[in-house]
Amino acid sequence: MTQIEDVIVSSITELIRVFVILEYLKTFLEIRSVKCNVFNSIITYAVTLFSYLVFHNVLINLFVTIVGIVFLSTGFVGQLKKKLLLSIMVYGIMFVIDLLASFLLYEAPDSNNYEIISSFISVIFFYIVVICIKKIFKENGKIDLSGQWYLLLFSALLSIAALYIVYKDMTVSREAVITISVIVLFFNIMLYIFYMSMLVRFIYESENLELKQQMNIYEQQIRNDIDNSRKLRGVRHDMKHHIREINDLLTKNKVEQAKDYLYQMNNEILNAQNMYNTGHEAFDGILNYYAEKYANKSLKLEVSVAIPENLEINIFDVNIVLGNLLDNALENAISKTQVDFSLKYNAGMLHISISNLFEGNVKRVDGNIVSRKGENHGLGLDNIKRIVEKYDGTMVMECDGGRFDVDVIMFVG
Numbered sequence: 001m002t003q004i005e006d007v008i009v010s011s012i013t014e015l016i017r018v019f020v021i022l023e024y025l026k027t028f029l030e031i032r033s034v035k036c037n038v039f040n041s042i043i044t045y046a047v048t049l050f051s052y053l054v055f056h057n058v059l060i061n062l063f064v065t066i067v068g069i070v071f072l073s074t075g076f077v078g079q080l081k082k083k084l085l086l087s088i089m090v091y092g093i094m095f096v097i098d099l100l101a102s103f104l105l106y107e108a109p110d111s112n113n114y115e116i117i118s119s120f121i122s123v124i125f126f127y128i129v130v131i132c133i134k135k136i137f138k139e140n141g142k143i144d145l146s147g148q149w150y151l152l153l154f155s156a157l158l159s160i161a162a163l164y165i166v167y168k169d170m171t172v173s174r175e176a177v178i179t180i181s182v183i184v185l186f187f188n189i190m191l192y193i194f195y196m197s198m199l200v201r202f203i204y205e206s207e208n209l210e211l212k213q214q215m216n217i218y219e220q221q222i223r224n225d226i227d228n229s230r231k232l233r234g235v236r237h238d239m240k241h242h243i244r245e246i247n248d249l250l251t252k253n254k255v256e257q258a259k260d261y262l263y264q265m266n267n268e269i270l271n272a273q274n275m276y277n278t279g280h281e282a283f284d285g286i287l288n289y290y291a292e293k294y295a296n297k298s299l300k301l302e303v304s305v306a307i308p309e310n311l312e313i314n315i316f317d318v319n320i321v322l323g324n325l326l327d328n329a330l331e332n333a334i335s336k337t338q339v340d341f342s343l344k345y346n347a348g349m350l351h352i353s354i355s356n357l358f359e360g361n362v363k364r365v366d367g368n369i370v371s372r373k374g375e376n377h378g379l380g381l382d383n384i385k386r387i388v389e390k391y392d393g394t395m396v397m398e399c400d401g402g403r404f405d406v407d408v409i410m411f412v413g
Helices: 003-028 034-054 058-073 080-104 111-140 149-168 174-237 239-251 255-271 281-293 315-332 375-390
Strands: 300-306 338-346 349-357 363-365 368-370 394-400 403-411
Touching (some): 003 058, 003 080, 034 058, 058 080, 315 375, 375 394
Parallel strands (some): 300 338
Antiparallel strands (some): 394 403
């Protein structure tokens, strides 16, 4: 193949590769910006093509390609570790397919066009594999690669290293290379599917738990509203009797008794109302639910809410975060102390903070604070992290001097 033909073929196949990699990333990540994706695609395409045409070295091209894919992934929303894992995994797939295509066609009759045919078969097969991956995970939406993600990373790196060694070993037969490539590709795909099936099951169980929690909250809020409505109707019904009684007390100059009577009436009316009225029914429901749930601890829940009434926000996702944060804080707070809760919105950023006093020690794993309670509480923290990551946000937990603080930022606008 002439130099001009090499440039043309490489330009076309590299362009197709970039397109296929984008399709692969869309399966697991949310697009941050179309303009950003277009810009990143052009830069990645230019740099990887230049590397291939100038540096005829496998290791250099390997490094440049992986860096290019990682750079391409910056046009999507998600954690860096997730993008790095996806980048290395997709490169592993590309490497196996390239190696397989090269050796399958090594003794082809038309040896002069061997590289052209090999390149096009490689990108076509790569596209087919990505389409299969998209089809497998289409029903599951954007899957979060959490948990033991490093096992997949290790498997991908090990596979690339093994295939590189085989590629450089001239003593290995063509049949052996093909066999090894097929085995490595099959092993990685099966490991990938197994991991994803376990992850989907975990997410399914987590979402079921979230739904049950939300149903309990709304059910309790409905019961509270019905009960409060009955109390208010009772107060209104007896109002004329109350007014007559107060009038009689004042006529007889029994001012102190009249004050006591008014105080009792005031308490009756307050008891018939929700404790928290922020102007947002969904948030009121969850605040009143948890305040009532932990009423026996005599906690003072200090609430500050500053959110526009017309804010378009996924209440279900936010309530998952609020519910778990309130549940953890109120359950672990020292009785008869104050719990500070704040929910604010500004310029597309939702800021949630909660602070409480507690007794005992916090549990840390790899320097990170984890739940001190059972499995469901662990799921609660995982659910918060999952929702926060979905909105490209952050969660910071700090423990100092017997005070536990959690700050959550989510980009919802």
